[in-house]
Amino acid sequence: MPSLTFVLPHWLYWSGLIVFPLLAMYMARRPAAAEARRGYSLPLGYMILVTGGIIGLHRFYLKSLLGLVYLPIFLAILFANAQQRDARADYSDAANLVKVAEDTLAREKPRLEQAESGLAELRANVDATEEGSLSRRSAERKLERAEKGIATSRDRIARSEEDLAKAAPVAQSASDRRTLWNSTAFYAFMLILALLLFDAIRLPALKRKAEEKVAREAESEVEMAIELFEEEEVKDDIRHVSTGWTGAIDRLSLYTGEFVSYWAVIAVFVYYYEVIARYVFNSPTNWAHEGMFLMFGMQYLISGAYAMLCESHVRVDVLYAPMSRRRKALVDILTSVFFFIFAGVLLATGWIFAFQATAVHEISFTEWAIAYWPFKWAIVIGGVLLILQGISKLTQDFRVLFSNAQEA
Incomplete structure (x- = not known):
């Protein structure tokens, strides 16, 4: 078997982390009905053929059992x-x-x-x-x-x-x-x-054949899928976005969280390449694992504000859940001091780490030799987003507390 000597360039790594989520966010916002009428995508079919064709995924995508x-x-x-x-x-x-x-x-x-x-x-x-x-x-x-x-x-x-x-x-x-x-x-x-x-x-012909097969299916199934999609849209995380000036902060947390969430899809392709390179071509890489765990570290840091917006962090729900809305707001206000201490320390420490890494242009010790300072600036970005979201949450808690007090 021939060996693979490809090493992911640094510029391609960083541009992939930026461009791919933007394209994914755009694709996710296309109307569901248009997607249903559009049928199969030939470019997507070729992409699946290139990335997963070695196990016949392009055939499965076009509903052909010959992929087996x-x-x-x-x-x-x-x-x-x-x-x-x-x-x-x-x-x-x-x-x-x-x-x-x-x-x-x-x-x-x-x-x-x-x-x-x-x-x-x-x-x-x-x-x-x-x-x-x-x-x-x-x-x-x-x-x-x-x-x-x-x-x-x-x-x-x-x-x-x-x-x-x-x-x-x-x-x-x-x-x-x-x-x-x-x-x-x-x-x-x-x-x-x-x-x-x-x-x-033959992929264009396979695409037409698959679309003809779908066209023969009942239209009710397509309508049902669209209805289910629309029902899920109602449950979208946008419901967590508040009104007023805090809504701008909430949207920033929402969109940054959505942005980095698509990095998980990148990991699927990278680890797929690593598995094929290691077990098919006997050419394990030294950049796939390092690039992905650095990426997931940034994802964890940057998505903290998104998790806070969507109330995904761990709470003692046995005590918190039965409380009224006003009591929850009061508890959140009292405990916010611990949050701001944590976020402040994260921001200050991240700033020191990032500044030092940038000053000496710190790089990894592997042969890939990627610069570490951009990853450490992600600590600063995550700290800033957390503090902003904390300010938004604290403001909303005060709104709830004062509004309920005035009503009372």
């Missing part, structure tokens, strides 16, 4: 790559033993020959010296060391020859298996590419 043809081929690629990884691990272990054994033999055999050739001379030196003399004891020690060295070399050579005899066939077998499964994965991938090319040419 892709699944066994894709599973065959995954299985072949798994077998290839196992064979590569076996080959690596066996090849290492073979190399160690060959190096030992190359080192010990000349050493043994040299030691054996000098053994006769050492014995002659022992015989030539006088019994019990210092010269004889010295010659005997030299002979003893030489004999021990010869025995050690012979033992190492024997063990190395045994290891070589065992490991060499294993290495050859693992190499053959790796070649076999690599070829299997490659040809299966080529088959998927051929099917994708065929479907890319």
Whole structure:
């Protein structure tokens, strides 16, 4: 299988985080009825073919069960790559033993020959010296060391020859298996590419066929879907937006929360690419995981004001829920001091972190080497949005408190 060497450019990462949510927000605001009449989208079909065609998602999008043809081929690629990884691990272990054994033999055999050739001379030196003399004891020690060295070399050579005899066939077998499964994965991938090319040419015809099938369905189903969509629209988060000048802050929190929510869709595509790169092409990336957890960190920070607007933060509802509206407002006013302490500390700390990271142009320690300072400015943005939303909430609580007091 060919390997993938693509590394996401920094400019594409940041532009994707900005442009994609804007397009998604625009698409989400198109009328539901127009969408129902519009039918299938050919550009969307091609996008699905490019991003998910390897498992036949474009066929499923166009309601064609022939997409199931892709699944066994894709599973065959995954299985072949798994077998290839196992064979590569076996080959690596066996090849290492073979190399160690060959190096030992190359080192010990000349050493043994040299030691054996000098053994006769050492014995002659022992015989030539006088019994019990210092010269004889010295010659005997030299002979003893030489004999021990010869025995050690012979033992190492024997063990190395045994290891070589065992490991060499294993290495050859693992190499053959790796070649076999690599070829299997490659040809299966080529088959998927051929099917994708065929479907890319036929996609307009598949779109027309799918639309004809939908047209034959009962119109009541389409009307029911539109009614359900409209009912969901009534439950939209816009109901949390207040009137007056606080409504501007609420809308800012609403739109920033909606904006960063679409980053989760980006993560789907990125992790899909990572899975395909890792398990199909054996080319894991070092930027996909880092880029996504940094993105989710910014999403968590920036969406805090949206969560506060929609009352999604955790409360002790056992005590809070039964209260009247005026008592809830009073409790919120009294506890807001803790909120503003938290938000203020978040803002101040974030400002210090962001300023320091910008001053030294802090970057990540991975090979991707993306700048960290934009992510740390997200702490500041999140803190500002939280404080603004807190001011809006506090103002609305005072409105409720005073309005109920005047009514009373």
